Amino acid sequence: MAEPMGFFTDTTLCIGCKACEVACKEWNQLPAINGGQNTLSGNSYDNTRRLDGINWRHVKFIEQFDANDPNRTGGRWLLMSDVCKHCVQAGCLEVCPTGAIIRTQFDTVVIQSDVCNGCRYCISACPFDVIGINEANNTAMKCTLCYDRMLGGLTPACAQACPTASIQFGPLHQLRARAEQRVQQLRQRGESRAYLYGVPGDGYTDRIGGLNAFFLLVDRPQVYGLPERPELPSRNSLPGWLLGWGSGILAALGGLLAFRQRRMAAVEEAVAVPARGREAAPPQEE
Amino acid sequence: MLGERANPVHWDWLVLLEMFVAGVAGGAYVAAVILEVSGRGRSPAARTAHLLAFPLMALATLLLIVDLARPERFWHMAVMNERFLPMLKPWSPMSLGTWLVILFTLFAFVSFVDALIARRLFTIGGWRYDRTLHGTPLGLAWSLVGGLLGLAVGIYSGVLLTVGNFPGWGQTWMIPAVYVSTAMITGVAAVVLIQALVGPTDADVVSLADANVWLIAWWLVNVVVFLLTLVGGGAAIFLRGVPLIAILVAIVLAGIVPLVLYALRPISLKGNLVLSAVLVLVGGFLMRYGIVMGPQLH
Numbered sequence: 402m403a404e405p406m407g408f409f410t411d412t413t414l415c416i417g418c419k420a421c422e423v424a425c426k427e428w429n430q431l432p433a434i435n436g437g438q439n440t441l442s443g444n445s446y447d448n449t450r451r452l453d454g455i456n457w458r459h460v461k462f463i464e465q466f467d468a469n470d471p472n473r474t475g476g477r478w479l480l481m482s483d484v485c486k487h488c489v490q491a492g493c494l495e496v497c498p499t500g501a502i503i504r505t506q507f508d509t510v511v512i513q514s515d516v517c518n519g520c521r522y523c524i525s526a527c528p529f530d531v532i533g534i535n536e537a538n539n540t541a542m543k544c545t546l547c548y549d550r551m552l553g554g555l556t557p558a559c560a561q562a563c564p565t566a567s568i569q570f571g572p573l574h575q576l577r578a579r580a581e582q583r584v585q586q587l588r589q590r591g592e593s594r595a596y597l598y599g600v601p602g603d604g605y606t607d608r609i610g611g612l613n614a615f616f617l618l619v620d621r622p623q624v625y626g627l628p629e630r631p632e633l634p635s636r637n638s639l640p641g642w643l644l645g646w647g648s649g650i651l652a653a654l655g656g657l658l659a660f661r662q663r664r665m666a667a668v669e670e671a672v673a674v675p676a677r678g679r680e681a682a683p684p685q686e687e
Numbered sequence: 688m689l690g691e692r693a694n695p696v697h698w699d700w701l702v703l704l705e706m707f708v709a710g711v712a713g714g715a716y717v718a719a720v721i722l723e724v725s726g727r728g729r730s731p732a733a734r735t736a737h738l739l740a741f742p743l744m745a746l747a748t749l750l751l752i753v754d755l756a757r758p759e760r761f762w763h764m765a766v767m768n769e770r771f772l773p774m775l776k777p778w779s780p781m782s783l784g785t786w787l788v789i790l791f792t793l794f795a796f797v798s799f800v801d802a803l804i805a806r807r808l809f810t811i812g813g814w815r816y817d818r819t820l821h822g823t824p825l826g827l828a829w830s831l832v833g834g835l836l837g838l839a840v841g842i843y844s845g846v847l848l849t850v851g852n853f854p855g856w857g858q859t860w861m862i863p864a865v866y867v868s869t870a871m872i873t874g875v876a877a878v879v880l881i882q883a884l885v886g887p888t889d890a891d892v893v894s895l896a897d898a899n900v901w902l903i904a905w906w907l908v909n910v911v912v913f914l915l916t917l918v919g920g921g922a923a924i925f926l927r928g929v930p931l932i933a934i935l936v937a938i939v940l941a942g943i944v945p946l947v948l949y950a951l952r953p954i955s956l957k958g959n960l961v962l963s964a965v966l967v968l969v970g971g972f973l974m975r976y977g978i979v980m981g982p983q984l985h
Contacts, residue, residue: 450693451693452693453693453694495778495779496781496850496851497779498764498774498776499764500763500768500774500776515768516763516768517757517763518755518760518763519760520756520764524696525698525848525853526850526852527852530692533694534697534756539756631852632852634851635778635850637846637850637857638778638846641845641860641863642863644861645841645845645846645863645864645866645867646842646867648864648867648905648909649842649868649871650838652867652868652906653720653838655901655905656721656898656899657725657898658901659897660721660722660725660897663894663897664890664891667893
């Protein structure tokens with residue numbers, strides 16, 4: 402297996418230019434919209450709105466301005482180029498019933514479009530709400546971390562296009578070391594809120610083993626629309642099956658007992674009625 | 688856990704209908720098992736249950752296939768693409784469920800054929816109307832395995848919802864328990880309804896209806912525990928709007944009214960049997976509607 406590869410997205414360097422979105426769409430030949438007309442979201446400069454089957458990169462615009470502060474001195478923009486996290490333990494891969502979702506030799510998670518049959522279970526399983534149906538081919542799609550480019554020794558299109566190195570691509574261990582240095586650098590410069598989301602031991606993503614596409618953030622995960630504690634779908638498997646079987650077996654046994662009790666009573670009644678009838682009848686003359 | 692979900696799973700009416708129909712099939716088959724274990728494997732009610740289960744499973748399978756975004760690739764669920772080996776991931780409820788549906792449909796099919804043979808429609812070698820599978824020790828064994836598969840089919844679709852990260856579904860463990868108990872009450876109700884309408888309303892049917900009263904009480908316990916797991920947590924997404932109304936109406940129709948009818952009048956009255964069965968079927972459908980659609984509508 403090749404060395405695990407991934408993305409390190411430093412949100413403090415993002416300027417919201419969306420070059421990553423454009424590069425991603427161009428390389429992967431993704432449509433601008435899933436039919437219909439393009440519309441404005443009314444939410445800051447974010448008209449992409451979300452990650453889905455045709456948007457594999459999404460630059461989030463988070464405006465933090467206090468309405469009671471007319472000078473806007475304490476305000477700030479948080480910009481983040483969001484992407485599939487290529488989880489170390491991926492919920493989508495776990496539940497996919499067709500084997501369409503695979504882990505590649507680069508430790509990334511890829512949906513094979515020629516295998517996917519569009520059951521949409523991966524959409525429900527993803528803790529980051531990344532996957533959607535691409536109506537061009539009616540299969541579930543998401544970022545492949547440019548698997549085809551990686552096979553050719555190329556950098557993913559988004560990282561290649563990013564003008565500020567907010568999106569960095571490389572071997573995971575190198576990216577993590579670089580990210581730790583960047584956090585220290587920011588803290589020394591006074592940005593004490595800087596931390597990494599998606600590295601081992603971060604206190605957030607431990608339940609899924611961390612992320613191969615991780616982020617440097619300066620506010621709580623929820624502010625960026627990231628879950629505080631992403632979890633694997635299988636956490637509910639054992640209790641769900643146990644409660645289901647417990648309820649089902651009890652129902653069947655209870656139903657069986659109730660049926661037999663009632664039927665015995667009916668049979669006894671049927672036997673008793675003719676007997677009572679015989680007792681009540683006048684003696685037959687011989 | 689995410690508060691809002693941007694990407695829809697679109698498990699809408701086809702999935703809802705499939706879950707309901709497969710649940711009725713599984714419950715009906717278990718009703719036949721109850722009859723067979725009680726020595727009534729050749730009774731008209733047991734035959735009706737067998738005649739019901741297979742066509743419903745065939746319909747459920749069709750609904751599942753049509754619901755896929757790429758229906759022509761339905762076989763990828765059971766057979767590996769290109770390698771043509773069996774595709775099974777036991778830890779994935781949908782993958783396991785695919786095999787449960789296949790196996791249960793197979794068992795239901797044999798019982799279905801057995802019921803047709805019992806009606807003297809045809810014979811297959813020594814498999815004749817006077818030598819049917821059910822009503823024999825082999826038939827009992829077949830029934831027991833088939834019944835377990837029927838229960839599993841009733842359970843897996845609830846597990847499928849629970850095993851995920853969709854807000855609401857992924858935040859309670861009780862959906863499988865509610866699902867399987869819904870399958871039981873609706874399956875038994877379907878058998879009672881058909882028998883009351885077109886077959887003899889004999890002691891078996893009356894006793895099944897009587898057993899369903901117990902099952903309804905058990906279903907209500909499951910539903911109440913399910914609702915309690917929702918209160919206060921993030922899964923309160925169920926307890927709003929139309930889904931909440933559907934769940935409440937389901938409790939009244941499939942739970943409270945049949946129990947009151949049972950308490951007020953003898954259950955053996957034909958009209959009473961029909962009314963209770965219809966209410967249970969409608970209520971069971973509404974319960975599934977509330978659970979499937981609830982989180983998706985918000």
